[in-house]
Amino acid sequence: MKPIERTSPRGLEAYIRGECLATSDELAGRDVLVQIFNRERQEESVIVPAVAEPLLVWIMSGTAAVQERTLGGEWQTSVVSQGDFFLTTSAEPYEMRWNVSGADAFVVMHIYLGIALLEKAIQETLDGPGAVRLREVSGGRDDVLSVLLEQFRTELTTRHGGSALFLQGLAQCLAVHLAREYLDDSADDIARRNALPAYKLRRVLADMEGNLQKEFSLRALAEAADMSEFHFSRLFKKATGHSPSQFFIRLRMARARQLLLETDRSIIDIGLDVGYSSPSHFSQVFKRQVGVTPSHYRK
Numbered sequence: 001m002k003p004i005e006r007t008s009p010r011g012l013e014a015y016i017r018g019e020c021l022a023t024s025d026e027l028a029g030r031d032v033l034v035q036i037f038n039r040e041r042q043e044e045s046v047i048v049p050a051v052a053e054p055l056l057v058w059i060m061s062g063t064a065a066v067q068e069r070t071l072g073g074e075w076q077t078s079v080v081s082q083g084d085f086f087l088t089t090s091a092e093p094y095e096m097r098w099n100v101s102g103a104d105a106f107v108v109m110h111i112y113l114g115i116a117l118l119e120k121a122i123q124e125t126l127d128g129p130g131a132v133r134l135r136e137v138s139g140g141r142d143d144v145l146s147v148l149l150e151q152f153r154t155e156l157t158t159r160h161g162g163s164a165l166f167l168q169g170l171a172q173c174l175a176v177h178l179a180r181e182y183l184d185d186s187a188d189d190i191a192r193r194n195a196l197p198a199y200k201l202r203r204v205l206a207d208m209e210g211n212l213q214k215e216f217s218l219r220a221l222a223e224a225a226d227m228s229e230f231h232f233s234r235l236f237k238k239a240t241g242h243s244p245s246q247f248f249i250r251l252r253m254a255r256a257r258q259l260l261l262e263t264d265r266s267i268i269d270i271g272l273d274v275g276y277s278s279p280s281h282f283s284q285v286f287k288r289q290v291g292v293t294p295s296h297y298r299k
Contacts (some may be wrong), residue, residue: 064095204232
């Protein structure tokens with residue numbers, strides 16, 4: 001009998017639980033990356049990668065207490081609801097957790113703006129080049145920003161796949177608005193040119209997620225990012241806090257945890273699904289990463 005699947009598939013974005021509702025991956029190239037997620041109601045720990053582009057997170061529905069901290073630092077709490085946003089330009093990965101209240105689903109939009117586009121908007125705003133970046137915002141509210149982001153949502157979810165040209169136009173409007181309202185003159189350089197671009201990280205994570213049952217291949221991942229193995233490994237660890245091989249194992253264990261909780265498949269089958277032909281090896285790795293054996297985790 002076919003195993004019972006109890007929930008919808010999770011998205012490709014690292015190991016944050018939830019469903020990817022829409023993405024602009026194939027539309028807008030390097031100017032903008034837009035992703036819409038239906039998140040789980042409670043998340044205990046998520047590492048947000050540090051990439052070259054600023055990350056804008058917009059709350060589309062739901063109310064939640066969201067906590068953020070630098071790795072090992074003190075937690076800072078923001079209570080957010082529909083229309084609130086986060087803007088981060090951190091050069092280091094940071095940690096988040098949240099707890100949703102009320103009955104509404106917790107749906108969020110992630111937007112990464114291309115560096116070249118944002119720099120152009122900043123130069124126009126300053127009437128010349130300037131070594132600046134955007135300031136950090138946690139739980140902010142901006143009516144103009146909400147209008148622009150609502151247009152992204154509509155285009156991605158109701159326009160039969162969306163228009164790349166329209167998304168690029170929206171990205172230009174968004175870049176100008178951010179340059180006008182959220183510049184941080186005390187910072188050095190928005191580009192952080194030695195950081196991993198978001199579109200490359202996304203491509204690599206998708207490659208990892210699609211090949212969890214296969215042997216880890218640093219060469220294949222570096223080729224997907226169009227980098228040398230050394231350069232890719234260094235930037236990936238800087239972005240995520242983990243080496244590519246360590247992150248791959250974490251993704252495997254995240255998939256295994258999902259399958260253990262959300263299906264009736266055997267532990268042996270789940271181990272095979274995430275690349276372990278030996279049940280004892282799978283159990284050892286799972287216990288080392290999660291703290292308990294697969295059978296205890298399922299209970």
